[in-house]
Amino acid sequence: xxxxxxxPSGALFGQLLxxxxxxxxxxxxSLGLAVIFGMxxxxxxxxxxxxxxxxxxxxxxxxxxxxxxxxxxxIAPLVVGLLGVIIERVFLQWLYKLDHLYGLLLTFGLAxxxxxxxxxxFGSAGLPYTMPESLRGGQNLGxxxxxxxxxxxxxxxxxxxxxxxxxxxxTRLGAYLRAATENPTLVRAFGINVPVMITxxxxxxxxxxxxxxxxxxxxxxxxxxxxxxxxIVVFAVVVIGGxxxxxxxxxxxxxxxxxxxxxxxxxPEASNTVIFVIMAIVLLVRPAGLFGRRA
Amino acid sequence: xxxxxxxxxxxxxxPTFLRANAEAIAFVVMAVGLAVAPFFTYPLFLMQAxxxxxFACAFNLLxxxxxxxxxxxxxYFGWASYLAAHAAKVWGLTPELAILTGTATAAILxxxxxxxxxxxQGIYFAMITLALAQMMFFFALQAEFTGGEDGIQAVPRGYxxxxxxxxxxxxxxxxxxxxxxGGFLLIYRIIHSPFGEVLKAIRENEPRAISLGYKTDRYKxxxxxxxxxxxxxxGSTKAIVMQLASLTDVNWPMSGxxxxxxxxxxxxxxxxxxxxxxxxxxxxxxxxVVGEWVLVIQGVIFVxxxxxxRRGIVGEITARFKS
Numbered sequence: 001x002x003x004x005x006x007x008p009s010g011a012l013f014g015q016l017l018x019x020x021x022x023x024x025x026x027x028x029x030s031l032g033l034a035v036i037f038g039m040x041x042x043x044x045x046x047x048x049x050x051x052x053x054x055x056x057x058x059x060x061x062x063x064x065x066x067x068x069x070x071x072x073x074x075i076a077p078l079v080v081g082l083l084g085v086i087i088e089r090v091f092l093q094w095l096y097k098l099d100h101l102y103g104l105l106l107t108f109g110l111a112x113x114x115x116x117x118x119x120x121x122f123g124s125a126g127l128p129y130t131m132p133e134s135l136r137g138g139q140n141l142g143x144x145x146x147x148x149x150x151x152x153x154x155x156x157x158x159x160x161x162x163x164x165x166x167x168x169x170x171t172r173l174g175a176y177l178r179a180a181t182e183n184p185t186l187v188r189a190f191g192i193n194v195p196v197m198i199t200x201x202x203x204x205x206x207x208x209x210x211x212x213x214x215x216x217x218x219x220x221x222x223x224x225x226x227x228x229x230x231x232i233v234v235f236a237v238v239v240i241g242g243x244x245x246x247x248x249x250x251x252x253x254x255x256x257x258x259x260x261x262x263x264x265x266x267x268p269e270a271s272n273t274v275i276f277v278i279m280a281i282v283l284l285v286r287p288a289g290l291f292g293r294r295a
Numbered sequence: 296x297x298x299x300x301x302x303x304x305x306x307x308x309x310p311t312f313l314r315a316n317a318e319a320i321a322f323v324v325m326a327v328g329l330a331v332a333p334f335f336t337y338p339l340f341l342m343q344a345x346x347x348x349x350f351a352c353a354f355n356l357l358x359x360x361x362x363x364x365x366x367x368x369x370x371y372f373g374w375a376s377y378l379a380a381h382a383a384k385v386w387g388l389t390p391e392l393a394i395l396t397g398t399a400t401a402a403i404l405x406x407x408x409x410x411x412x413x414x415x416q417g418i419y420f421a422m423i424t425l426a427l428a429q430m431m432f433f434f435a436l437q438a439e440f441t442g443g444e445d446g447i448q449a450v451p452r453g454y455x456x457x458x459x460x461x462x463x464x465x466x467x468x469x470x471x472x473x474x475x476x477g478g479f480l481l482i483y484r485i486i487h488s489p490f491g492e493v494l495k496a497i498r499e500n501e502p503r504a505i506s507l508g509y510k511t512d513r514y515k516x517x518x519x520x521x522x523x524x525x526x527x528x529x530g531s532t533k534a535i536v537m538q539l540a541s542l543t544d545v546n547w548p549m550s551g552x553x554x555x556x557x558x559x560x561x562x563x564x565x566x567x568x569x570x571x572x573x574x575x576x577x578x579x580x581x582x583x584v585v586g587e588w589v590l591v592i593q594g595v596i597f598v599x600x601x602x603x604x605r606r607g608i609v610g611e612i613t614a615r616f617k618s
Contacts, residue, residue: 043418094602100418101364102601105558108551109597116590232547236426239419269437276430280411283423287414 007265013144015261021150021219023257024157025051027250028212029234031161034243035168036205038181039198042092042103048231049114050206053080054213055222056118059129069132069218076214077207084206088199111228119224126221153215160211161250168246177201236279242292252290321566322479329472338468339536344576345475346533351556351568352482353525358554359563360486361518362498363413366421367428368526368553370408371401373545374431375527376534380447381440383535390453390461394474394531401527402520404431409519413512416501428550435545446541450534467536474532478525483565485521494518526553555593558600561607570608 029047036044044050057079058072067075087110095103131149138147168174180187180194188194213227220226241252256275264271282290332341350372357363379397382388388396412423435441442448452461461467485491496504497511504511534540543549552575560571575593582589600607606614 037418043422091598091602098605101421102605104364104366104418104421105554106598106601108554109594109601112551112590112594112597114594116587116594119590120587228547232425232429235422236429239415239422239426272433272437273430276426279423279426283411283414 009143010145012265015265016258017144017146017150017261018264019258019261020154020254021257022260023254024154025212025216025230025253026234026237026257027161027253028157028208029230030237030241030249030253031164031246032205032208033234033238034246034249035164035208036202037243039177039201040088040092040096040103041100042095042107043100043235044202044205045104045107045231046087046111046114047107047206047209047234048227048229049111050080050084050227051209051213051216051230052118052222052224052227053083053114054210055129055217055226056122056213057210058214058217059127059222062129069135069214072214073211077210080210080213081203081207085199085203087206088202092202093195093199111231115224115228122224124224126223126226129217129222131218149218153219156215157212160208161253164208165246165250233275236275240275240279240282240290242289244289245291248289248291318483318565322483325566325569326472326476329475333464333468338464340576340580342468342471342536343533344573345471346529346536347553347556347576348569348572349475349478349532350526350529351553351560351572352479353522353529354553355557355562355564355568356482356485356522356525357518358557359567360491360498361494361515363515363519364421364554365412365424365519365522365550366554367408367424367426367547367550368522369545369547369549370424370428370431371404371523371526372530372533372549372553373435373540373542374404375401375530376540376544377435377441377447379531380450380534380540383453384447384450385440388453389457390455390470390535393453393535394528397531397534398524398527401530402524405520405523405527406516409516409523413515413519425547425550428545429547432542432545432547435542441540441542444542446539447534448539450538450540452535452538461535471532471536474528478528479569482525486565490514490517552593555597557607559596559607561610562605564607564609564613567607567609574608 029051033044033047036042036047054076057076058069061067061072061075062069091106091110092103095106135149135152138145139151140146166174168177176187176192177197180192180197184194216226237252237256238249240256241248243249256278259278260271260274263274270277329341329345350368354365354368357365375397377397378400379393382396383390383393408424408427411427412420415423436443440447452467454460455466455470459466461470486494493504493509493514496507496509497514501511530544533544556571556575557568558571559574560569561567578592579589582592585592604611
C-alpha cells in the first residue's frame, strides 16, 4: 500500500473502478439516447424505465424459470427491445410531425406507467440478484483488488459501445442509418424502408438500455426506481457530450464516471452533484457541448 | 408544417371586444367561484389547489408563451417554500416577509439557472433545467436547514403585517385567494404587454425576432426569472398555508406534475393551468385510496393528452366555441 495525495492507493483505485463501472452505464445509456435521438428526434425519457425493466426481466426469469445470467443478457434485451418496437408502433410513430417536446412528454408518461406498474407488483425495496458463479472472486493486481464481475462489466460495455460505433460509422447499414437521419425522404426514394429502420432503431436503443440493466442487476439491487435516478444524470451526460457524435457519447460517459469516482475520494459531499456542476461549466464555456456541433 | 406546442392560432387571434370580454367574464366567475367555494368543499384543499394553480400558471408562462419547456420547475417552487418556511420559523419573520424571502430566492435561482439553460434550445433546454433541478435537490437533501427527510415542519402561520392572525381560517383563505388572483392577473398583464408580444414572436420564429433587432436571449431570461419568481410565490405561500416544506416539493416528480397540470388544462391558454391544477389535485385527492396506482394513472393521462388531446381542456373548449 502506498499513498497518493494522502489517500491510500487502495481506496483511490477502488473508487476509480467504481467510477469506471458507473461510466459504463452512463456510456451505454447515453449511446442509446443518442442513437434514438438521431433517427427519431425524440428524447427517450423512458430510457431509465427500460433499463430497470431489463434488470427485472433478468430477476424474474431467474426466480421463476431458473434461467441464469448469461441467457438473461440476451433474453432481457430481446424482450424489452420487442416492447420498444411495440411502443414505437403504437405511440411514437404519431409524434414525428409534432414539436420534439411532445416526444419527451409522451415518453415521460410511459416511464411513469412502467415504474408505477413495477412498483405495485414488487414494492419499492430493492431485490437482490445473485452474481453468476463464473464471475465471482477477483484478481489481486498488487496495488488493488479487482473483482472479476466489475472487470467484466467494463470490458463488455466497452465492447458493445465500440461495436455500435463501428456499425454506425463504418458499415453499409450504418451508412443507410446516417443518410436517413440527414434526409429520410431521399433515402426512401432509393427504395429503403425508412419506417421499419426507425422502428428497429428504437428497439435497438431500448435493448441497449435493457442490456445495461441486466449488467447492473448483480451490482446494484434491482428496484423500480433504479432507472429514474440514473436517467437524469445521463441527461446531464448527454448535455455535456452533445448528441452529435457516437464516440463523443462513449468518451463522455466513461470520463464523467471516472470524475465522479475521484470526487468520491477527495470531496465525498459533492459526488452526487459533480456531474451537474460540470454540465453548468460546460454550458458556460462551450454551450454546444464537448463533441456537439452548433445547431 | 410541424405542429408546435401551444397552437399559435388559438392565441394569435386579434383581441376582439367579445374575446376580451369573454376572458373578463371567465375571470370574474373564477374569482367569485373561489370566494364561495369554501362553503362547499374543504378550504385546505382549495388553498393547496390555488397554490398549485399559480405554480402551473407560472410554468405556462414559459412553455405556452415563449415555447420553452422547463422540466425543473420544482426547483423554484421547492426552494422558495424552504426559504419561506425557514424565514417564518427560525428568523421569526412575518408571513408576508417570509413569502417575499421565498419569492426573491426563487428569482435569484431563476436568474442563475435561466442564464445557463437559455444557452441551448429545445430538447436540451428541458434536459438542462431538469439536471439543474436535480442538483439543487441533492443540495436540499444535504443542507442542514432543510431538515433532510423530515423537512421543515410546524411552520408558524404568524400574523400578517404583524396584525392579522393567520390561524383564522377566513384570514388565511383570503390571503391565498389574494395571492393567487394577484399572480394570475400579473401573468395576464405580462402576456398582453408589448413584452409579451415579443415573447410570442420568439416562440413563433426566433431567428426572425433576432433579425428584427430584438435581443431574444435577454427576453427569454427575463421571462424565465418571472416564471421562477411566480413559481416561488406559489411555493412560499404553500409553505405558510400547509405549515410544511419538504423534499417532495423540490424533487423531480413535482416538476413532472406541474407539466401534467398545464398539459391537461391546455398549454398556452390563460385558464388552462388553473383548470388542470384543480383536476389533477382533485384526482389525487379522490384516488389516494389506490396508493401507488396514482403514478400509473398520471402516466396514462400524459400519454392520452399527448396523443389525442393536445389542446387540453380549456384549449378544446375555446376551439369548439370558435367553430
